[in-house]
Amino acid sequence: MNADTECLACCRRKAEGLLEQYRVSEQIRHTVLGRVDQFLKSDRIERMAAPVIMAEILSIVDEKVEIANAYEKPKEQYNQKLLGMEDAVMADIESAGDRFLAAIQYAVTGNYIDFGAMDDVREEQLAELLENRASVELDKDELNRLYQELSQAHSLVYITDNAGEIVLDKVFIKVLKQLYTHLKITVVVRGFPTLNDATYEDAESVGLTEIVRVMPNGTDVPGTPLDEIDPKIRDLIDNADLCIAKGQGNFETLHGCGMNIFYLFLCKCDLFTKKFQTERFTPVLKNELRIVQSA
Incomplete structure (x- = not known):
């Protein structure tokens, strides 16, 4: 089941929420969301299910913020x-x-x-x-x-x-x-x-x-x-x-x-x-x- 635009927006909001939770600097926030947006515009996601996309986005955030244990x-x-x-x-x-x-x-x-x-x-x-x-x-x-x-x-x-x-x-x-x-x-x-x-x-x-x-x-x-x-x-x-x-x-x-x-x-x-x-x-x-x- 491939993701639609609602799923993509939800995945991005989850990244924004985690960045807010960890109170990162504006520079890190800008960098991370820029990479997230670049990923979401790539051809790679066309055949991806939303959970796979979410895992990729969490990985992008984790590289800068280390959110593995966020929950x-x-x-x-x-x-x-x-x-x-x-x-x-x-x-x-x-x-x-x-x-x-x-x-x-x-x-x-x-x-x-x-x-x-x-x-x-x-x-x-x-x-x-x-x-x-x-x-x-x-x-x-x-x-x-x-x-x-x-x-x-x-x-x-x-x-x-x-x-x-x-x-x-x-x-x-x-x-x-x-x-x-x-x-x-x-x-x-x-x-x-x-x-x-x-x-x-x-x-x-x-x-x-x-x-x-x-x-x-x-x-x-x-x-x-x-x-x-x-x-x-x-x-x-x-x-x-x-x-x-x-x-x-x-x-x-x-x-x-x-x-x-x-x-x-x-x-x-x-x-x-x-x-x-x-x-x-x-x-x-x-x-x-x-x-x-x-x-």
């Missing part, structure tokens, strides 16, 4: 915040009539914690969304297909998105392991810090590595570009019976691959609300094969 504090903040809620979330799921539905509702709601797609992530908004998880509506036909495919599959690759959110992924995976004891689950996280995306260190800190195999994808792109990730992870995805890919960045980098991937995310920007003809923070569950077939 370290909010990542830790939301990891700890969601860990503090884990027992209550699990208890709510266990008391629900449909544990699978309740768990996936929590998992998709956690996709709100996205410092890449949004300028302002608010704890109050997150709390409201989580409180209303029972009202989360996902495509019933797609939900039934996912349920059936999981019961028949032997291997699942679960591709995560953000820190904090990964705690709710952990809860969902716990439920999947309860319901599908035959299923071999492998979790894929980002290879290096980028925005507030979850890395192996995040997975380890929230206890996810204690319940399932977790593998870094070998790239700092806030998505899963198949031609750039570690070949072992590419083989893992290629050979899985099905994948669940969380977040807009994974959709943008994987859409069009034609694999059996279920995308799960909240629409958080104008591009996605227009594409899926819905309102902001609406949850989406779509399968890659049926998107391609209906295109």
Whole structure:
């Protein structure tokens, strides 16, 4: 999924925000944004997905400002915040009539914690969304297909998105392991810090590595570009019976691959609300094969 002008403007604003956050001199700001603008006008970006473009821009900024750990504090903040809620979330799921539905509702709601797609992530908004998880509506036909495919599959690759959110992924995976004891689950996280995306260190800190195999994808792109990730992870995805890919960045980098991937995310920007003809923070569950077939 190639980036459009809205994505490019968003990527540039992210660079501006980081430069402001680090209070750089006007000279450095001018130099960095000049290089960013030069990159955004180059022919290279024509076939790039927005997350790949974002990774390039972050690299340009990092050369002058060293922003690799720019999101370290909010990542830790939301990891700890969601860990503090884990027992209550699990208890709510266990008391629900449909544990699978309740768990996936929590998992998709956690996709709100996205410092890449949004300028302002608010704890109050997150709390409201989580409180209303029972009202989360996902495509019933797609939900039934996912349920059936999981019961028949032997291997699942679960591709995560953000820190904090990964705690709710952990809860969902716990439920999947309860319901599908035959299923071999492998979790894929980002290879290096980028925005507030979850890395192996995040997975380890929230206890996810204690319940399932977790593998870094070998790239700092806030998505899963198949031609750039570690070949072992590419083989893992290629050979899985099905994948669940969380977040807009994974959709943008994987859409069009034609694999059996279920995308799960909240629409958080104008591009996605227009594409899926819905309102902001609406949850989406779509399968890659049926998107391609209906295109």
